Amino acid sequence: MRLSLFRPRLPFLIFIIIILVSSIIGYAIINSSIATHTSVLRGDYFRLKTDYLEVDFPKSWYSGKAEDINQTFGNRYIVYLAPIYLRAVVFFRIYDEKATQSFSYEHNITNMFSINSFEINQLFNSALAENINATLSIIENSTITVSTHEASYVVVDIKNGLKDNDVYYNLTGIFISLIKQGNNGKIIKQIIFYGEENDWNQTRDTFMIILNSIKI
Amino acid sequence: MKKDTFDFSKFGFLLHTIIGGLACLLTSTILYVVLQGGVAFLAALDSLGLLVFDESIYALQLLLFGLVFLPSGFIGGLYTGHKVKENLYIILVLPGLISFILFIFLFNVDLIGGIMIQLSGNILGSYLGGYTMNWPPKKDVEENRKKLMVSS
Numbered sequence: 001m002r003l004s005l006f007r008p009r010l011p012f013l014i015f016i017i018i019i020l021v022s023s024i025i026g027y028a029i030i031n032s033s034i035a036t037h038t039s040v041l042r043g044d045y046f047r048l049k050t051d052y053l054e055v056d057f058p059k060s061w062y063s064g065k066a067e068d069i070n071q072t073f074g075n076r077y078i079v080y081l082a083p084i085y086l087r088a089v090v091f092f093r094i095y096d097e098k099a100t101q102s103f104s105y106e107h108n109i110t111n112m113f114s115i116n117s118f119e120i121n122q123l124f125n126s127a128l129a130e131n132i133n134a135t136l137s138i139i140e141n142s143t144i145t146v147s148t149h150e151a152s153y154v155v156v157d158i159k160n161g162l163k164d165n166d167v168y169y170n171l172t173g174i175f176i177s178l179i180k181q182g183n184n185g186k187i188i189k190q191i192i193f194y195g196e197e198n199d200w201n202q203t204r205d206t207f208m209i210i211l212n213s214i215k216i
Numbered sequence: 217m218k219k220d221t222f223d224f225s226k227f228g229f230l231l232h233t234i235i236g237g238l239a240c241l242l243t244s245t246i247l248y249v250v251l252q253g254g255v256a257f258l259a260a261l262d263s264l265g266l267l268v269f270d271e272s273i274y275a276l277q278l279l280l281f282g283l284v285f286l287p288s289g290f291i292g293g294l295y296t297g298h299k300v301k302e303n304l305y306i307i308l309v310l311p312g313l314i315s316f317i318l319f320i321f322l323f324n325v326d327l328i329g330g331i332m333i334q335l336s337g338n339i340l341g342s343y344l345g346g347y348t349m350n351w352p353p354k355k356d357v358e359e360n361r362k363k364l365m366v367s368s
Contacts, residue, residue, distance in 0.1 A: 009347075009348050009351035010351060011343075011344040011345075011347040011348040011351055012344070012348045012351075014344055015286070015290055015341070015344040015345075015348070018282060018286060018340075018344075019282045019283065019286060019287070020282075021282070022278045022279065022281055022282030022283075022286075023279060023282050023283060025275075025278055026275045026276070026278035026279035026282065027257075027275075027279070029271055029272070029274065029275035029278070030257065030258070030261065030263075030266065030272060030275045030276075033266055033269055033271050033272045033275065034261065034263055034266065037266070037269055046263075046265045046266070046268075046269075048268055048269075057265055058265065059262060059263050059264075059265045059266075060262050060263070060264055060265065061264060061265050062264045062265075062267065063264065063265045063266075063267050063268035064267055064268055065268050079268065081265075084259075084264065
């Protein structure tokens with residue numbers, strides 16, 4: 001006697017098969033991706049390798065990248081990393097030779113410090129839009145070595161610069177910039193790490209690991 | 217004299233197609249929100265950082281295709297296929313298409329994997345759902361074959 005209690009129709013079978021195949025392949029790719037990109041030095045970190053940046057970052061951090069490709073003004077590459085549940089974010093911005101020229105001309109950039117000044121102004125202006133009484137203090141202004149290159153860095157504190165659920169918080173940030181000689185001119189590279197003061201302090205050690213792992 | 221009246225029955229398929237599209241949209245929305253656009257998979261693996269790698273994005277697209285957009289198209293297709301019995305090969309494209317357009321316009325979602333994943337998932341699911349409702353039972357197929365053999 002043939003079993004005929006449940007005889008699914010062909011389209012339904014195809015539907016189930018497609019679901020199973022896509023789920024299994026998707027899950028397999030994700031797992032192989034975890035294995036491939038895990039940092040050799042730190043098990044709980046991924047290693048991101050691109051043409052313009054190499055960096056370790058925590059596996060659990062939210063991450064993303066964007067490429068702003070423009071024939072006229074040059075290309076800009078952005079990678080951002082953020083811990084979930086904490087109000088802090090790390091940005092990497094790399095301008096190619098053409099984009100460096102346009103950026104420098106447009107914002108009157110002459111050296112590494114002026115890049116930081118421009119970015120700090122941008123952040124402070126956005127803080128002022130939230131709270132007109134926000135105040136900016138420069139905590140530290142010096143140089144640091146990033147991946148064998150000398151870079152300029154500025155640490156700032158913006159009092160009451162962040163509004164969250166109608167409560168004002170202090171913003172803290174470090175802005176690191178370096179100008180490197182490329183094949184056809186200079187290249188600007190920026191590392192920006194800012195966030196709510198307490199959250200920023202909590203993630204500072206992780207940021208230092210990220211910073212020390214960078215290859216630019 | 218015969219009175220000119222609008223024959224609603226001729227356009228009934230349109231109503232059922234729209235209802236099928238809305239069912240597809242509702243299912244898409246629920247599944248998409250529940251799975252947080254695919255990010256829930258990575259969060260469960262404590263590997264949100266994978267979002268920066270291209271192949272992980274492709275994997276998420278595949279998962280969204282199989283677990284969100286194909287099933288939602290299937291639901292829409294089941295309803296439309298249950299109510300409409302003619303010209304299915306043309307009509308079944310509509311629930312998926314309606315759901316796709318409304319989803320993009322209503323939610324303005326920046327879908328991981330772009331719009332092709334949703335469009336193809338919804339339409340393929342809709343066809344599979346519609347034809348599941350109208351697939352002839354095996355007994356009928358065998359009887360038809362026997363009749364054909366006898367007649368020849």
